Amino acid sequence: MTALLLIDIQQGLQEMEFYGTERSNPDAEANCQKILYAFRKRKWPIFHVQHCSTNPESPLHPSKKGNAFHPSAKPLEHEPIIQKNVNSAFIGTDLEARLKSQNITDLIIVGLTVEHCISTSVRMAANLGFKVTLVSDATAAFDKIGVDGKTYGADIIHNTALANLKDEFAHVTNTTTLLKELVD
Amino acid sequence: MTALLLIDIQQGLQEMEFYGTERSNPDAEANCQKILYAFRKRKWPIFHVQHCSTNPESPLHPSKKGNAFHPSAKPLEHEPIIQKNVNSAFIGTDLEARLKSQNITDLIIVGLTVEHCISTSVRMAANLGFKVTLVSDATAAFDKIGVDGKTYGADIIHNTALANLKDEFAHVTNTTTLLKELVD
Numbered sequence: 001m002t003a004l005l006l007i008d009i010q011q012g013l014q015e016m017e018f019y020g021t022e023r024s025n026p027d028a029e030a031n032c033q034k035i036l037y038a039f040r041k042r043k044w045p046i047f048h049v050q051h052c053s054t055n056p057e058s059p060l061h062p063s064k065k066g067n068a069f070h071p072s073a074k075p076l077e078h079e080p081i082i083q084k085n086v087n088s089a090f091i092g093t094d095l096e097a098r099l100k101s102q103n104i105t106d107l108i109i110v111g112l113t114v115e116h117c118i119s120t121s122v123r124m125a126a127n128l129g130f131k132v133t134l135v136s137d138a139t140a141a142f143d144k145i146g147v148d149g150k151t152y153g154a155d156i157i158h159n160t161a162l163a164n165l166k167d168e169f170a171h172v173t174n175t176t177t178l179l180k181e182l183v184d
Numbered sequence: 185m186t187a188l189l190l191i192d193i194q195q196g197l198q199e200m201e202f203y204g205t206e207r208s209n210p211d212a213e214a215n216c217q218k219i220l221y222a223f224r225k226r227k228w229p230i231f232h233v234q235h236c237s238t239n240p241e242s243p244l245h246p247s248k249k250g251n252a253f254h255p256s257a258k259p260l261e262h263e264p265i266i267q268k269n270v271n272s273a274f275i276g277t278d279l280e281a282r283l284k285s286q287n288i289t290d291l292i293i294v295g296l297t298v299e300h301c302i303s304t305s306v307r308m309a310a311n312l313g314f315k316v317t318l319v320s321d322a323t324a325a326f327d328k329i330g331v332d333g334k335t336y337g338a339d340i341i342h343n344t345a346l347a348n349l350k351d352e353f354a355h356v357t358n359t360t361t362l363l364k365e366l367v368d
Contacts, residue, residue, distance in 0.1 A: 015353070018341060031224055038360060060207050067203050086310075086311035087307060087310075087311055087352070087353070088307070088308065088311045091308070093312045095276040100303075116348065116352055119303070119307070119348070120307045120308075120311065123271060123272070123304040123307065123308075124272065124275070124304075124307075124308060125272055126271075127270035127272045127275045127304065129276060144344070144347035144348060144350075145347065146343050146344070146347040146350075147320050147343070147346045147347065147356050148343060150343070152343070152347050153343050156340070157344055157347070157348065158342060159331070159332060159334070159336070160328070160330070160336050160340060160341055160344040160345070160347065161333065161344070162330060162331045163328035163329065163330040163336050163341070164299040164300065164328060164341065164345065166328075166330075166331055167308070168271070168300055169271070172331050
């Protein structure tokens with residue numbers, strides 16, 4: 001059985017000044033929403049992962065309004081919410097046990113950010129034995145300053161993160177292709 | 185207490201045709217060896233992680249000579265070897281339990297490859313609560329073909345992988361600085 005894992009689609013990740021100077025893929029949240037609606041329509045399992053930072057300065061700290069889900073991915077009352085406080089959705093949570101108890105073997109993963117929490121959760125999901133599909137345009141990256149002092153733009157961070165995950169950890173597809181496959 | 189984790193420094197990772205068309209940082213193994221010798225000299229804990237691929241075609245499959253440790257990082261008889269068959273050194277192994285039973289809180293991580301097993305193990309180590317130092321020139325990357333069909337060279341894969349880990353998951357230093365700190 002296949003589940004949808006929506007990771008950290010929260011209002012705080014709109015606060016650019018905390019995360020970087022530019023973000024890739026402005027369509028990420030809209031694409032996440034399309035995939036969420038497709039799963040809801042089919043009544044397939046959905047898990048919302050919410051980052052609850054332990055850093056009081058973080059926009060994702062539970063005391064901040066940024067901790068709330070983004071409107072594109074607001075959970076319905078019966079949809080489970082997994083709260084985490086590290087990058088991996090599998091550490092300090094019962095996510096693995098929940099997935100296994102529901103015979104979920106395959107995961108479609110979407111959300112933010114591709115270089116931090118998505119990469120960490122995809123890597124760990126794959127290494128735990130789940131068959132992972134990552135949706136390339138239902139995620140986004142922020143720019144980074146390298147160890148060499150050079151700035152790496154949001155697009156190169158996005159594209160290299162996907163290149164590192166592809167085949168080794170996940171099948172990488174895009175929203176249009178995934179939705180077509182879900183309908184067929 | 186601080187331990188050195190040497191990940192996948194094995195002969196098979198010299199087989200270019202299996203992993204890519206170019207590799208960053210030819211000095212990786214020599215730098216790993218310098219750090220290994222410094223730890224041995226101080227009698228600080230050392231863990232050798234050995235990838236035992238389940239893919240019979242992989243140079244790291246136990247049936248292949250490439251599964252053997254690279255001469256630069258050959259374990260001494262009393263040094264523990266952790267065998268794994270996924271990217272993370274913490275999945276399917278007793279590494280976390282061993283580190284905790286020895287009151288190890290800090291990890292210096294070196295080895296191959298920065299974009300696959302190093303990134304996965306660094307991320308998971310940090311999320312499990314270890315304080316991680318990654319040595320930027322005691323690791324190496326292979327080039328990758330992106331989801332967009334574009335080739336990303338070994339250096340950009342190396343540098344963006346480090347940029348993603350820096351501060352979020354690990355303190356990133358280099359061999360010269362680390363060795364100086366170990367001597368001081």
